[in-house]
Amino acid sequence: MRLKTLVAVLGVGAVVACAPVQSGPTGSGTDEKTGQLRVWLFDEVNRGPKEAVVKEAISEFQGKHSGVTVDVQYIQVSSRAERFKAAFSDPKSAPDVAEFGNTDLAGYVSAGGFSELDLSSWSESKDLVPTILDTAKVDGKTYGVPWFVGVRALYYRTDVFTELGLKPPATLDEIAPLARQIRQRKPDLLGISAGGKYLFAALPFIWAQGGDIAKQDGGKFTATVDSAEAKAGVAKYTELIKDDICPPATCAGNGGDASVEQFRAGKAAMTIGGDFNRKSVDASSAAGKYAVVPLPGKTSGSIAPAFAGGNLLGVMKGTQRKTLANEFTQLLASKKYQQKMYTAMGNLPTFSDVQKQVSDSDKFLEPFTKTLQSGTKFVPVTPAWAKIEAQAVVPTMLQEVVTGAKNVDTATADATKTMNAAFSS
Amino acid sequence: MTARGQGRTAFAYLTPALLVLAGLLAYPIYQLVLISLYDYGQEQVSGGAPLTFLGLGNYQNLLGNQQFWTVLGQTVAFAAVCVVGTLLVGAFLAILATRVRTWVRMTLFLAALGAWSTPAVAGSTIWLFLFDANFGFVNEVLGIQGFSWTFDKWTAFGLVAAQVIWCSFPFVMVTLYAGIKAIPGEVLEAAALDGASAFRTAWSVTLPLLRPIILVVTIQSIIWDFKVFTQIYVMTNGGGIAGRNLVLNVYAYQQAFAASEYGLGAAIGVVMTVLLLVITLFYLRALRRSGEVL
Numbered sequence: 001m002r003l004k005t006l007v008a009v010l011g012v013g014a015v016v017a018c019a020p021v022q023s024g025p026t027g028s029g030t031d032e033k034t035g036q037l038r039v040w041l042f043d044e045v046n047r048g049p050k051e052a053v054v055k056e057a058i059s060e061f062q063g064k065h066s067g068v069t070v071d072v073q074y075i076q077v078s079s080r081a082e083r084f085k086a087a088f089s090d091p092k093s094a095p096d097v098a099e100f101g102n103t104d105l106a107g108y109v110s111a112g113g114f115s116e117l118d119l120s121s122w123s124e125s126k127d128l129v130p131t132i133l134d135t136a137k138v139d140g141k142t143y144g145v146p147w148f149v150g151v152r153a154l155y156y157r158t159d160v161f162t163e164l165g166l167k168p169p170a171t172l173d174e175i176a177p178l179a180r181q182i183r184q185r186k187p188d189l190l191g192i193s194a195g196g197k198y199l200f201a202a203l204p205f206i207w208a209q210g211g212d213i214a215k216q217d218g219g220k221f222t223a224t225v226d227s228a229e230a231k232a233g234v235a236k237y238t239e240l241i242k243d244d245i246c247p248p249a250t251c252a253g254n255g256g257d258a259s260v261e262q263f264r265a266g267k268a269a270m271t272i273g274g275d276f277n278r279k280s281v282d283a284s285s286a287a288g289k290y291a292v293v294p295l296p297g298k299t300s301g302s303i304a305p306a307f308a309g310g311n312l313l314g315v316m317k318g319t320q321r322k323t324l325a326n327e328f329t330q331l332l333a334s335k336k337y338q339q340k341m342y343t344a345m346g347n348l349p350t351f352s353d354v355q356k357q358v359s360d361s362d363k364f365l366e367p368f369t370k371t372l373q374s375g376t377k378f379v380p381v382t383p384a385w386a387k388i389e390a391q392a393v394v395p396t397m398l399q400e401v402v403t404g405a406k407n408v409d410t411a412t413a414d415a416t417k418t419m420n421a422a423f424s425s
Numbered sequence: 426m427t428a429r430g431q432g433r434t435a436f437a438y439l440t441p442a443l444l445v446l447a448g449l450l451a452y453p454i455y456q457l458v459l460i461s462l463y464d465y466g467q468e469q470v471s472g473g474a475p476l477t478f479l480g481l482g483n484y485q486n487l488l489g490n491q492q493f494w495t496v497l498g499q500t501v502a503f504a505a506v507c508v509v510g511t512l513l514v515g516a517f518l519a520i521l522a523t524r525v526r527t528w529v530r531m532t533l534f535l536a537a538l539g540a541w542s543t544p545a546v547a548g549s550t551i552w553l554f555l556f557d558a559n560f561g562f563v564n565e566v567l568g569i570q571g572f573s574w575t576f577d578k579w580t581a582f583g584l585v586a587a588q589v590i591w592c593s594f595p596f597v598m599v600t601l602y603a604g605i606k607a608i609p610g611e612v613l614e615a616a617a618l619d620g621a622s623a624f625r626t627a628w629s630v631t632l633p634l635l636r637p638i639i640l641v642v643t644i645q646s647i648i649w650d651f652k653v654f655t656q657i658y659v660m661t662n663g664g665g666i667a668g669r670n671l672v673l674n675v676y677a678y679q680q681a682f683a684a685s686e687y688g689l690g691a692a693i694g695v696v697m698t699v700l701l702l703v704i705t706l707f708y709l710r711a712l713r714r715s716g717e718v719l
Contacts (some may be wrong), residue, residue, distance in 0.1 A: 020460045022472050085685070088471035108475070111467045196666065211656070249573040250558070252666045385470070390683035392668065399667035425464075425686075 001044040033066035038095040043074040049344035088113045093319030107386035114314040144312030145333040146183035151306040153367045156270045159289045170300045191245040193268035195254030197395040200307045201272040206233030207305035211335040214380045223419035226412040238401040275368040287292040308376035351367040455472035461691035507650035510590040512663040515597025541595035545655035605636040
């Protein structure tokens with residue numbers, strides 16, 4: 001009897017008395033002009049050159065503003081979600097300026113983490129490539145400055161292609177037969193190293209067919225992976241992860257890194273890799289034996305729309321030094337420092353004129369800048385996307401097709417259902 | 426002192442322990458239940474969106490999901506295999522330890538302690554290395570280079586189960602060994618004098634005396650193996666190809682916590698707690714029926 005009363009009291013208490021914790025309203029009125037500006041940047045495997053450029057920017061900034069110090073903290077990419085969530089929940093521990101991935105933007109903005117930026121007074125901003133600037137926008141408002149961009153293209157082994165007398169594929173449809181032919185004649189090689197978890201390699205196949213993940217209608221997203229075009233793209237991509245090209249036992253579990261790793265190890269004749277993979281491929285057994293072309297589109301001469309990945313610099317909503325934070329963001333993202341970051345880290349700049357400048361001086365970049373200029377696409381800009389990504393909806397869909405657990409129709413229909421649930425929540 | 430006064434004094438003595446328990450157990454569970462009744466995502470945590478009370482919405486959502494039931498079934502079967510495996514291996518080695526020479530026993534214990542003290546992430550990674558498709562020691566010995574253990578659903582589950590048993594049998598072994606050693610020699614001697622066979626002694630004397638210990642290790646194992654996370658997460662790369670190696674804890678992490686759906690995650694947590702409580706209660710009850718004083 002007593003226990004029952006206790007349970008009842010607890011139950012009622014739970015429902016009536018209080019609600020789960022919420023942190024207070026973020027954003028403060030103060031705008032201090034001196035003090036310490038805190039900056040979060042991503043740590044990298046080889047951080048030295050990045051740190052040197054950032055230090056240069058800091059000393060320039062501190063020279064212009066007396067009484068201001070800039071404190072940079074390098075955070076791990078792998079634990080960024082936890083770090084940012086913690087920063088949003090507790091503005092006191094948050095930085096003023098932060099680097100973050102453009103796919104994380106929508107989630108961060110809806111969590112109230114970043115403040116809107118007004119770039120109109122910044123003269124350099126007009127040269128930002130529009131499709132890249134779009135990746136910094138949510139509902140038409142800009143919340144970050146694109147710091148660098150990353151796109152993927154088709155890496156292939158020149159020695160293998162010469163030996164077999166082959167030419168790189170001219171259309172998307174040619175990839176599978178070509179890869180199959182290579183594996184037939186060289187059974188030790190994967191025709192093309194594709195991965196069941198490699199979302200950014202699969203997306204161009206869907207986009208090239210005219211399909212998309214989702215469409216936006218008056219602020220509301222609806223999944224469209226079950227459209228005929230998207231299904232054609234899914235079929236084309238999953239065709240690559242079959243025993244006669246890239247066996248599922250090897251490839252179904254691979255994401256981007258693992259897919260490129262097969263190419264680095266000399267075990268694949270082709271793969272889809274980014275401009276950012278160059279250094280690691282040059283330090284592998286494939287060095288000097290490869291070339292890169294844009295991933296071809298549906299028709300000969302066209303380029304499949306690539307995913308415009310990259311990082312942004314933004315100002316946190318809770319900052320007490322808004323003006324300083326804005327100025328530092330614009331300095332670090334300026335043409336001058338993007339150029340320096342390119343030299344230091346190989347990061348592709350986001351200004352069209354700087355892009356042209358660097359690709360003129362470095363032929364390697366040409367397929368990537370060509371891909372960028374022919375138009376890039378992006379994942380749905382909604383906080384629901386972070387959820388869809390965390391729940392691995394698209395990789396699961398690809399893997400279901402690859403393993404034969406479901407056919408393209410059922411797998412895409414199920415993915416559509418899951419995504420729509422996420423969009424509407 | 427009256428009975429009532431005595432009760433009061435006892436209560437006063439117990440208060441500090443009760444307070445600690447309330448702080449460490451009751452409050453988190455209260456919060457868990459509370460959060461499970463709300464739509465509680467990252468936006469709500471950081472104050473970007475208002476709280477919505479869903480009542481049992483999260484639970485409805487969860488129980489209406491086909492995948493949840495599949496994962497639950499997998500979890501129960503996987504945990505059952507791990508528990509039985511752990512108990513069998515642990516019991517066998519404990520009995521072995523009582524029958525062998527000191528140095529053999531020492532070696533056995535040191536090896537078991539090594540497995541026991543290996544952190545789960547490190548252990549899982551080492552097992553992955555051993556079973557690597559191309560460069561793994563196991564495939565080299567078996568001559569099946571290129572065979573992927575983690576691709577197929579059943580070999581993947583089998584591999585993870587073996588790893589779980591490997592890192593949890595030492596607890597069972599050490600505890601049972603201590604239990605066997607604690608059985609008074611006179612009892613066994615008496616049985617021997619009465620002419621009991623070795624099997625008869627084991628069945629009618631040793632086993633009943635060990636029952637409380639077996640009870641503890643079984644419940645512990647059930648709870649541990651039901652909550653397996655690290656091994657599955659590391660060895661099947663977050664739940665296997667197309668999520669076919671998901672167990673409840675990894676599912677909760679992927680669907681709810683990584684996706685910032687804390688309300689749904691809390692609901693899964695509550696369901697899991699209730700399930701484990703029910704299993705434990707049934708087990709205790711079955712034992713009481715069989716005449717054990719608890």
